[in-house]
Amino acid sequence: MTPLLELTGLVKRFPVRDALGRRAGAVHAVDGVTLSVAEGEVLAIVGESGCGKSTLGRLMLNLITPDAGTVRFAGDDLTKLSASALRARRRDMQLIFQDPFASLDPRMTVEQAVAEPLRLHRIVPKDQERARVADLLSRVGLRPELARRWPHEFSGGQRQRVAIARALASQPRLIVGDEPVSALDVSVQAQVVNLLSDLIRDLGLTFVLISHDLGVVRHVADRVAVMYLGRIVEEGPAAQVLGAPRHPYTRALLAAVPGHGEKAPPLEGDVPSPIAPPPGCRFHTRCPFAEARCRAETPDLDAGPHRVACHLADRLPPPAGRPARLAGGARLQRLQSFFRAPSPQPGVPQ
Numbered sequence: 001m002t003p004l005l006e007l008t009g010l011v012k013r014f015p016v017r018d019a020l021g022r023r024a025g026a027v028h029a030v031d032g033v034t035l036s037v038a039e040g041e042v043l044a045i046v047g048e049s050g051c052g053k054s055t056l057g058r059l060m061l062n063l064i065t066p067d068a069g070t071v072r073f074a075g076d077d078l079t080k081l082s083a084s085a086l087r088a089r090r091r092d093m094q095l096i097f098q099d100p101f102a103s104l105d106p107r108m109t110v111e112q113a114v115a116e117p118l119r120l121h122r123i124v125p126k127d128q129e130r131a132r133v134a135d136l137l138s139r140v141g142l143r144p145e146l147a148r149r150w151p152h153e154f155s156g157g158q159r160q161r162v163a164i165a166r167a168l169a170s171q172p173r174l175i176v177g178d179e180p181v182s183a184l185d186v187s188v189q190a191q192v193v194n195l196l197s198d199l200i201r202d203l204g205l206t207f208v209l210i211s212h213d214l215g216v217v218r219h220v221a222d223r224v225a226v227m228y229l230g231r232i233v234e235e236g237p238a239a240q241v242l243g244a245p246r247h248p249y250t251r252a253l254l255a256a257v258p259g260h261g262e263k264a265p266p267l268e269g270d271v272p273s274p275i276a277p278p279p280g281c282r283f284h285t286r287c288p289f290a291e292a293r294c295r296a297e298t299p300d301l302d303a304g305p306h307r308v309a310c311h312l313a314d315r316l317p318p319p320a321g322r323p324a325r326l327a328g329g330a331r332l333q334r335l336q337s338f339f340r341a342p343s344p345q346p347g348v349p350q
């Protein structure tokens with residue numbers, strides 16, 4: 001079966017300039033990503049902040065242009081489509097942001113916000129607009145009479161529901177959710193995740209879930225791709241990647257999740273700068289198993305349904321066999337904070 005979305009050798013670098021505006025290098029945000037998403041599949045992209053997840057999400061929807069590589073959607077190379085063909089394709093691909101304020105115009109009522117894509121893509125005749133908006137609102141668990149309200153009158157969770165209704169309005173085939181619940185109060189996160197997961201199944205959507213929260217990912221993903229400094233280091237069925245991780249980085253991420261059974265050495269140090277990523281395996285500066293080869297040779301993803309990019313993957317000791325080495329308090333806290341949602345904004349009801 002041809003995948004709905006097929007990324008090949010994607011590269012995106014952002015120029016870095018010095019104080020005089022001269023080009024002084026580049027951030028290697030995405031560096032050679034090859035990945036495909038089948039129709040109806042939920043793919044999660046996980047990794048620490050700054051590893052290139054949002055950049056990859058924007059590349060997938062052709063919202064930014066890659067420096068190299070191709071993005072094929074339903075067989076079309078998006079980077080080669082004419083402007084009008086790309087506009088027509090836009091209705092098939094929607095993005096949901098972390099912060100619904102970023103996707104909702106404060107000067108539009110909920111009805112206007114949800115109706116806008118209906119009109120833009122001529123989804124229903126004008127006289128059916130109001131009924132369709134009501135239908136979309138009820139699909140996301142909002143009462144249709146809320147349609148005349150303004151975004152600021154809603155709680156964070158309700159606003160994200162409006163953003164989801166707006167994303168669904170054009171009847172897309174693919175939705176990319178960039179940390180769609182991370183800004184929400186923890187108690188609301190599960191409700192919105194459940195809503196998303198029900199909608200994905202009911203509507204047969206293809207969904208790319210970008211998240212640093214492995215708890216959320218475990219809930220909905222069919223497949224998981226783990227990113228580190230612009231590259232995919234492990235990818236495969238969710239049960240295998242989360243249940244039997246092959247990359248030392250994935251193991252460390254899982255070990256940092258409170259309550260997870262995974263035993264792994266603690267993650268040392270900070271993420272290196274993406275302006276000068278380490279040579280060889282990018283993870284070698286923090287990997288407890290690194291050898292000389294890891295410092296010199298960049299590992300590629302191997303073949304198979306559960307792929308890993310690690311020279312040592314087949315020689316690593318089984319994680320369960322290792323005694324739990326407790327990290328120091330401060331480090332443990334830092335690790336755990338990778339996976340904790342940022343605190344909700346003060347004064348904003350969720």
Ligand SMILES: Nc1ncnc2c1ncn2[C@@H]1O[C@H](COP(=O)(O)OP(=O)(O)O)[C@@H](O)[C@H]1O
Pocket residue numbers: 014015027028029047048049050051052053054055056274
């Ligand atoms: N528009 C931009 N200009 C310059 N650097 C950027 C831009 N967008 C992202 N970056 C940099 O690219 C890297 C990856 O960022 P991002 O894709 O946002 O990561 P993530 O979503 O995983 O946190 C970071 O170092 C970030 O600072």
Ligand SMILES: [Mg+2]
Pocket residue numbers: 053054055178
């Ligand atoms: Mg991001």
